[in-house]
Amino acid sequence: xxxxxxxxxxxxxxxxxxxxxxxxxxxxxxxxxxxxxxxxxxxxxxxxxxxxxxxxxxxxxxxxxxxxxxxxxxxxxxxxxxxxxxxxxxxxxxxxxxxxxxxxxxxxxxxxxxxxxxxxxxxxxxxxxxxxxxxxxxxxxxxxxxxxxxxxxxxxxxxxxxxxxxxxxxxxxxxxxxxxxxxxxxxxxxxxxxxxxxxxxxxxxxxxxxxxxxxxxxxxxxxxxxxxxxxxxxxxxxxxxxxxxxxxxxxxxxxxxxxxxxxxxxxxxxxxxxxxxxxxxxxxxxxxxxxxxxxxxxxxxxxxxxxxxxxxxxxxxxxxxxxxxxxxxxxxxxxxxxxxxxxxxxxxxxxxxxxxxxxxxxxxxxxxxxxxxxxxxxxxxxxxxxxxxxxxxxxxxxxxxxxx
Numbered sequence: 001x002x003x004x005x006x007x008x009x010x011x012x013x014x015x016x017x018x019x020x021x022x023x024x025x026x027x028x029x030x031x032x033x034x035x036x037x038x039x040x041x042x043x044x045x046x047x048x049x050x051x052x053x054x055x056x057x058x059x060x061x062x063x064x065x066x067x068x069x070x071x072x073x074x075x076x077x078x079x080x081x082x083x084x085x086x087x088x089x090x091x092x093x094x095x096x097x098x099x100x101x102x103x104x105x106x107x108x109x110x111x112x113x114x115x116x117x118x119x120x121x122x123x124x125x126x127x128x129x130x131x132x133x134x135x136x137x138x139x140x141x142x143x144x145x146x147x148x149x150x151x152x153x154x155x156x157x158x159x160x161x162x163x164x165x166x167x168x169x170x171x172x173x174x175x176x177x178x179x180x181x182x183x184x185x186x187x188x189x190x191x192x193x194x195x196x197x198x199x200x201x202x203x204x205x206x207x208x209x210x211x212x213x214x215x216x217x218x219x220x221x222x223x224x225x226x227x228x229x230x231x232x233x234x235x236x237x238x239x240x241x242x243x244x245x246x247x248x249x250x251x252x253x254x255x256x257x258x259x260x261x262x263x264x265x266x267x268x269x270x271x272x273x274x275x276x277x278x279x280x281x282x283x284x285x286x287x288x289x290x291x292x293x294x295x296x297x298x299x300x301x302x303x304x305x306x307x308x309x310x311x312x313x314x315x316x317x318x319x320x321x322x323x324x325x326x327x328x329x330x331x332x333x334x335x336x337x338x339x340x341x342x343x344x345x346x347x348x349x350x351x352x353x354x355x356x357x358x359x360x361x362x363x364x365x366x367x368x369x370x371x372x373x374x375x376x377x378x379x380x381x382x383x384x385x386x387x388x389x390x391x392x393x394x395x396x397x398x399x400x401x402x403x404x
Contacts, residue, residue, distance in 0.1 A: 022145070024195050025132060026152025027187050028088075028125030031095065032068060033153065034183060035122055036061065036243060037160035037265065041258040042173040043247040049173070052108040054248050058373035061244045062366050063112045067119035069362035073216065075124040076131075076355020081207035083199045084128045084135075088191060095121030096184040103177035118180075123358070125187075130354040134343055135198040142343075146336040147280025154273030161262030169259045215352050224402065225342050229357050231397045232338035233364035235296060238303065238390035239328060240365035242268075244372045245383040253379055254317040264321070271325045275332025288337035289401060295333035296395040302326035303384075303391030310384035320380060327387060334394075341401075 039046075047057045078087045098118035105111040133145050167175045219225050250256040250264055282291060306323040309315060339357065346353035368386065375382050 020194055022148040023152055024191055025129040025145075026149045027190070028129040029149060029153045030156040031122035031125045031184075031187075032119075033156035034160050035095075035099075035118060035180060036064065037157045038164035038167075038180065039173070039176045040161050040243065040247045040265065041165040041251070041261045042168045042176060044251050045168060045173055045258065046108075046111075050106075050108045050111065054252075055373045056108045056112075058244050058369055060108070060112050060115045062369040062373060063116045064119040065240065065362050065366035065369055067116040068123045069359045069366055071120040071123040072127045072355040072358040072362065074120075074355075075127045076352045077205075077207055077212040077215075079124075079128050079131055079199070079355075080205045080352055083197050083201075083204065084132055085191070085195065085197050087124050088128055089188070091121045091124030092184055092188040093121070096181055096188070097121075099177050099180040099184060103174045103181070121184075123362070126358055127355045130339070130343065130358070132195075132198045134346075134354065142340060144280050144283075146339060147276050147283075150276035150332070150336060151273060154269055154276065157269035158266035158273070159262075161265040163262075165259040165262045212352065216356050219346070219353060219356050224345065225353070225357070227397070227401045228338045228342035229360040231292075231296070231394055231401060232334055232342075233361040234390055234397060235299060235331060235334045235394035236361055237364040237368040238387035238394075239331060240368040241372050241383060241386040241390065242324070242328075243365075244369040245386075249380050249383055250317070256317075267321075268325055268328050271329035272332045275329040276336060277332075279333045279336055283337070288341050291333050292337040292341070293398045293401070295330045295337075296391075296398045299327055299330035299334070300391045300395040302330065303388040306384045307388035310380040317380075320384070327391065 043054075043057050046052075047054060075087050075091065095118055098114050098121055101114040102111060102118060105114055129149065133142050133149075137145050163179070164176050167173075167179060246265065247261065251258055251261050256264065279291065302323045306320060306327060309319045309323060313319075342357055343353055368390070371386060372383065375386075
């Protein structure tokens with residue numbers, strides 16, 4: 001029997017695109033935005049209470065992104081060997097403990113280290129969610145599944161900074177991490193009860209470190225995989241730069257109250273959600289690659305307009321928002337289409353491919369946050385310049401992409 005035969009026979013009757021499955025997988029992919037965005041309004045407060053500077057606070061983001069990047073390389077082969085669920089149990093347990101440690105941190109150095117561990121626990125969710133989709137759905141249905149997941153995941157960056165701002169105002173910054181502990185416990189309980197195992201024992205691969213490294217090497221040498229992963233990660237790096245610098249740009253520079261910062265951040269995330277849902281409909285009529293390339297052209301225009309507005313000062317904070325929203329909205333087309341096109345040929349080792357794809361994307365976040373930190377990026381000019389560079393480079397890279 002062919003490899004395709006047992007996959008359809010054993011998995012499709014168990015795993016269907018239901019609202020519950022979408023919610024579970026979306027909740028797993030939301031660990032990163034929940035862990036990042038909820039504490040963003042507290043960064044200036046943390047800077048004061050931990051007696052440090054903005055650059056060190058931005059390193060708490062860079063350490064998170066770095067662990068989120070390299071941790072995915074660890075969980076990919078594990079999920080291909082032991083199935084999708086056992087690695088999730090271990091990773092979410094680590095996330096819960098590290099989040100509790102963050103709530104008890106008394107120095108910025110401790111917070112940087114604990115954020116690293118927190119990310120190492122959070123990163124399995126996004127790897128395994130992508131692998132579950134690849135296990136269970138063909139390309140067209142996978143595109144619709146990713147769009148539905150992004151709807152759930154996209155709620156996180158909308159509500160997380162709002163919740164974080166209110167928690168900060170009412171209970172202090174430590175309460176933010178205690179809520180993340182609760183989120184981890186609830187998701188762990190829900191997936192234990194309701195998420196089926198999608199990797200049949202016959203399809204599991206032996207866990208041999210040298211073979212895993214060789215598999216990663218083979219993937220990175222594939223022009224198609226490398227091209228789509230780099231293009232999406234460079235485009236996303238502009239948003240990571242915004243995440244790292246926006247609390248200081250809006251709260252410190254533009255004097256937006258911390259409890260109101262979430263409205264700006266949430267409005268920005270809204271356009272990502274809206275665009276991803278539009279992409280889910282358009283991909284039924286148009287091929288993913290043209291949608292990806294054209295959205296990157298629009299994103300480049302938005303990025304250049306953003307930089308021009310920041311350097312000219314026209315309109316102040318309000319002048320920046322339209323171009324910012326357009327830049328972020330384009331990611332709703334870039335991310336799902338790049339993911340589909342990068343992952344589609346790798347059915348036999350979806351966990352490994354998903355891990356490397358996520359690592360490349362998260363590493364771009366660590367680099368973007370590190371660049372913003374090194375540039376002391378607390379003003380709009382620095383932030384928007386970095387975003388413009390990311391937009392232009394992603395668009396240029398996309399000109400060399402092919403579907404075969």
